[in-house]
Amino acid sequence: MRLTNIQKIDRRIIYLLLVVVVAVPIIWDFLRQPLEMSRDVTGVYDAVERIPKGKIAIISAYWSAGTLAENRPQTEAIMEHLFRKDVPFAIIPWDQLGTTLVYNSADKIAKEMGKEYGKDWISFGYQPIVIVGYFEQVAQAMPLDMHGTFKTDKFDTPLSKIPMMRGIRTARDIGLLVDVTPSGTVQAWISFLGQPYKVPIAYAPTGVMVAEGYNYLDAKQIVGMLPGLIGAAKYEMLLEERGFALRAANALSTSHVLIIALIVLGNVGYFLSRRQRQRM
Amino acid sequence: MEAIASFIARHETAVTLWAGAIATLAIYSLLYKENPVYRLAEHIFIGLATGQLVYLTWAEVLKPRWWDVMVEKGQWWWAFALPVGLMFYFIYSKRSAWISRLIFGALMGLLSGMAFQLFANTYIPMVRGSFKPVIPAPGVGIATAANNLIFAAVLITVMAYFFFSVDHKAPAMRRTAALGRWFLMFAFGAMFGATVMARMALFIGRLDFMLRDWGPIVPGWFWVAAAAIGAVALIYVFKRPKPPTREEGARVPEAVQSEAVGEGDQK
Numbered sequence: 001m002r003l004t005n006i007q008k009i010d011r012r013i014i015y016l017l018l019v020v021v022v023a024v025p026i027i028w029d030f031l032r033q034p035l036e037m038s039r040d041v042t043g044v045y046d047a048v049e050r051i052p053k054g055k056i057a058i059i060s061a062y063w064s065a066g067t068l069a070e071n072r073p074q075t076e077a078i079m080e081h082l083f084r085k086d087v088p089f090a091i092i093p094w095d096q097l098g099t100t101l102v103y104n105s106a107d108k109i110a111k112e113m114g115k116e117y118g119k120d121w122i123s124f125g126y127q128p129i130v131i132v133g134y135f136e137q138v139a140q141a142m143p144l145d146m147h148g149t150f151k152t153d154k155f156d157t158p159l160s161k162i163p164m165m166r167g168i169r170t171a172r173d174i175g176l177l178v179d180v181t182p183s184g185t186v187q188a189w190i191s192f193l194g195q196p197y198k199v200p201i202a203y204a205p206t207g208v209m210v211a212e213g214y215n216y217l218d219a220k221q222i223v224g225m226l227p228g229l230i231g232a233a234k235y236e237m238l239l240e241e242r243g244f245a246l247r248a249a250n251a252l253s254t255s256h257v258l259i260i261a262l263i264v265l266g267n268v269g270y271f272l273s274r275r276q277r278q279r280m
Numbered sequence: 281m282e283a284i285a286s287f288i289a290r291h292e293t294a295v296t297l298w299a300g301a302i303a304t305l306a307i308y309s310l311l312y313k314e315n316p317v318y319r320l321a322e323h324i325f326i327g328l329a330t331g332q333l334v335y336l337t338w339a340e341v342l343k344p345r346w347w348d349v350m351v352e353k354g355q356w357w358w359a360f361a362l363p364v365g366l367m368f369y370f371i372y373s374k375r376s377a378w379i380s381r382l383i384f385g386a387l388m389g390l391l392s393g394m395a396f397q398l399f400a401n402t403y404i405p406m407v408r409g410s411f412k413p414v415i416p417a418p419g420v421g422i423a424t425a426a427n428n429l430i431f432a433a434v435l436i437t438v439m440a441y442f443f444f445s446v447d448h449k450a451p452a453m454r455r456t457a458a459l460g461r462w463f464l465m466f467a468f469g470a471m472f473g474a475t476v477m478a479r480m481a482l483f484i485g486r487l488d489f490m491l492r493d494w495g496p497i498v499p500g501w502f503w504v505a506a507a508a509i510g511a512v513a514l515i516y517v518f519k520r521p522k523p524p525t526r527e528e529g530a531r532v533p534e535a536v537q538s539e540a541v542g543e544g545d546q547k
Contacts, residue, residue: 015311026488069485096333125340136394156344191401207478211471219409229481251484
């Protein structure tokens with residue numbers, strides 16, 4: 001193949017290359033790349049460590065199957081940390097598919113760590129974010145009266161009858177809110193919970209939303225951030241627990257190397273063919 | 281039907297993994313080309329998601345919070361929520377659309393109030409946070425001051441780019457705005473890079489599922505058959521006659537071209 005034809009590589013060959021480049025580190029898991037810890041990730045870790053006794057954490061989970069690879073390891077890493085610290089937490093599921101996924105994640109980790117539903121964690125039922133303004137209304141009402149806002153948990157049990165929720169009513173009882181989301185929902189939490197009631201907010205967005213998150217971090221509106229899959233991998237490192245995120249971080253690096261190589265090759269092909277055209 | 285249900289119950293994990301793997305392969309088949317298997321998988325997914333949405337909205341929202349409260353606890357006044365909700369649908373009637381405007385107006389008022397609070401609580405702290413010390417002082421190291429200086433320079437130049445009250449013909453303004461545009465380009469590049477990273481992560485998640493969750497339960501003969509089919513497909517892709525390129529198409533003799541046009545006219 002002539003170098004000028006580099007730009008005409010069949011896209012399916014590129015897909016095949018990508019599969020190979022990603023599959024190798026997943027199958028053999030031999031790479032151990034150094035991950036440098038960053039302040040945004042340690043900010044979340046420290047915020048969990050600082051939650052006072054008697055307060056709970058809230059996990060606002062607005063993710064689904066589409067962003068599972070990024071948001072699930074973030075959610076699971078934070079859940080594991082909360083369980084280790086014996087901090088009870090409540091999940092607010094906002095997505096119809098994510099409701100089951102996030103519940104299954106918490107249930108799996110709880111069983112592994114011997115934690116009990118109702119005492120160590122609960123899940124509020126599905127919250128229909130698709131209704132215009134519903135999310136903002138919940139974010140506004142929850143700090144004033146959690147029992148009145150949600151009323152029951154996923155299994156229709158009144159919150160007053162759940163041991164973990166006794167004495168937990170307002171923003172003063174929330175030690176940390178973690179927003180795991182592929183969307184811009186953190187803005188409402190900052191506006192209706194973080195700023196007025198000084199409740200620490202941690203943000204776990206997908207890679208697409210990371211750039212926006214740094215504005216909130218810089219203005220100290222959030223205490224920390226887990227930027228996409230890499231954020232989850234760093235959190236796993238802090239927990240000294242090698243899970244999916246750390247394994248996937250290697251595959252992510254090899255895929256980036258391939259993309260950079262293809263960009264370079266594409267540009268080489270472009271300049272060579274341009275020079276050829278100029279000569280003709 | 282019962283036999284299928286009992287089979288699924290007995291082999292729940294295997295059925296789940298196989299369903300996930302088949303769905304993943306069906307969706308990724310689009311990467312080769314558009315095909316009915318992909319379309320089928322897409323429609324199944326949309327149907328499932330919609331079905332789940334309808335079920336959860338009833339079972340976890342409307343039933344416990346509205347129906348049960350109204351019917352079982354005797355709070356009859358919740359019945360008024362239904363006609364209020366139905367007011368939205370009058371938008372489809374030309375004569376009675378004014379009814380929907382009443383409820384839309386109320387909703388807009390509510391959302392506007394919330395939007396104001398959202399804006400104030402989001403952006404005012406950001407503006408406050410942008411006042412940073414750019415000169416080293418006690419508590420402000422040289423590195424911090426340098427970072428803050430870069431921050432201030434980027435902020436001012438980018439704002440200059442979007443400042444249209446002053447003519448950008450003046451050299452100072454033009455150059456500042458041009459620098460701002462460069463910074464914006466860097467930011468867009470970083471955002472695009474983050475997006476690529478996110479998309480790669482999603483692909484890695486699927487491949488991890490295929491290789492580490494589904495892979496171990498797949499019998500050996502399946503891999504052999506898959507490899508054979510893959511090899512045949514590759515041979516087909518590389519050996520099939522290629523369609524003429526644009527340059528080659530242009531070199532078709534005139535006689536052949538006119539013949540082809542003639543055939544087309546007859547049809």
